[in-house]
Amino acid sequence: MRWASQRRPWLTAAVLLTAAVAAAAAIVMLTKPQPREAFHGLPHTYSYLQADSSGKVQLHMMSAAPADIVLRSAGMPLRPIAAYGINGGFFYGSDLLSVAILNDRPVNGVQGAYGSGWFNAKYPRGTLVWDGASGTMSVQVVSSGDDLSVTDRGHYWAQGGISMNLQHEELWQATAAAEHLPYAEEQRMRSGLVYNGDGKLWLIVTPSRCTAEAFRTAILETVPGEQREGIFLDGDGSSQMNAEEAVLTGDSRPVVQMIALAGGS
Template identity: 40%
Template sequence: MKSPEPYVYSVAVNNNVPINGSFNTYGSGGTQDVERGTLVWNDSTRAYFIQQTKKGDQSTLWVGWNDKYWAQGGISMSLQDDSGWYDKANNEGQPDIDGSWYRSGLLYNEGLNIFLVVSTSECTSSAFRTACKGIESNMVDGIFLDGANAAQMKCSEFHTTHTRPLAAMVEIVNNVSL
């Protein structure tokens, strides 16, 4: 039996090239079906930001014209907007926003550190967001990742039932228990 193709469902772009395939191809990481929160690193300005985008190319991402950026799509956490985050995440299609699931996210702080955060137990989006806000006082913003516990596949502390091939991964450089 042939294994399924490794698809990237959210925007996943590195230096203006989709992680898997080419722009406008299903599963490439160059497109997604609705506008969602996208974490962007712009190397020319040395800054992270979150923006809503549907297509992961330079014409829709607010980056410099030198193609030196990466972008990872997800759902906006809106860490600085306690009253509006829920509606925004819901409108962006946060899966089972009130249900208890394993959650994962990418966050960044004022020191330009990026954090891959995964839950060790099932929780609501609200509980996960609250825990992310509590990691440190200078956390700026972040996105929920849509991989749930698929983000935990290569971490020995976690188990997953996911078996689909992955085309995009976040490398953990310094794993710290929070």
Template identity: 45%
Template sequence: MERKGNWNGGFAVIRRSFSIYLGAFILILGVVSVWILSKDGIPEGAKYFQKTDDNGVILHVLQTKPSNISLNSINDNVVRSGTNGINGGFFWENHLLSIAVMDGMPANGVPKAYGSGWYNVKYARGTMVYDRVTRMVDVQRAASVEDLHLTDATKFWAQGGVSMNLKDESGWYNVAVTEEKLPFPDDKRLRSAMAYDNSGEIYLVVTSTKCTAEQFRTAIKRNVAVGNLNEAIFLDGDGSSQLLVGNVKLEGDDRTVVQMIGVKGEN
């Protein structure tokens, strides 16, 4: 009888302790869940915002530091990839036609291979480059990685597209269309771009409305990093214009793209 009483008392203590621990666990889980939901899945160190220009163009913008950018071969839709970011450069079938290189390695194959991301195929085109040594961002016209000006050929990323020339109102169209062969500039299509400001912040931009290249460029100038915007490049567009930022999903026409520009959280 003595031992039974002790056992019952011990069980009561255990039961009370379990209730306390369970309550604490539920409270912690609730706090963590609220924090996760409040982030809406947006990576640490990134910001998402939406702007509607006076010309009706709706911009979806993901802002982050260049050190958070990753250039990935996905061969899928950006939304299905599960990675925050937007579509990258031009492609044909499974061949990447725009430069997409990180630290000396192309996103879609091996260095100097056709379709790997080592070349802006056929044309020297606007390519955004981040130098990890100097921590500087700029846009360079290049046909291949060998044309880029780099401090260290193993410490950089480069994303090819078409020059937007934000500071050249009279000449930008000729460069983009005649020289760099921007596809369908005057058609109303979904558009994508990559821009940077004077502080080196990166802006990944996708429209959810169809527009011409000029309308898109104007909307970016008037709504992204106003007064501080430096330069930008057009990326692939139309059905390839895709974005995933937390709960925001733009699938384009649901097509598969070869490469995307991912945004990872800060360490």
């Protein structure tokens, strides 16, 4: 018993020393400069908003002028890319299956080539179009860039997806089914692109796993403005966002296309 009592101070000292070392290590980790994101410090041409719907769907939203949008190829997860923005349309492998056109040039190849971004593969689908000459936005249901109605073929962009029909509650489910919205009833992360009557564009990602209906309802509840309309984009592991305020990585999969903000590299 005497040996045990003599040993107790040494045990106490050892415990205190271990705690001190752990505390010092924690301080070093906290004060050590953290690696900056690839897009840190770029021109901030957007406003950020986070909102939660009544159904507990959390939306991360970047609001921008449509003139500041650059549709571009990615070929990797978004996080290493030096640009703000979100994921774009549907894809398979390295082929882009949604329209993604900037000034009459598909972002992933040449006009008429499969997987280039000139086509909405298989089905006519909702495509959000900014007509730069008229300054208007619309959702057009098209099969390819040939079908787009724009004022000036040298001054527009078009991003394919699936129609949300935010102005037509009675039509949206039938239209989404006709356009073959994948996994509409499953709990998935989701992305979308929405505009309002004030000419603002909203790039939207939710890390919440939800149905397409719950995501659409969250948009109706939380996106500011009237006369809103938009499209569903690719989702689940592809749902990714580069913002100064929030970095959402989905499942870190490579994506073929990005909806980026001007000023990136």
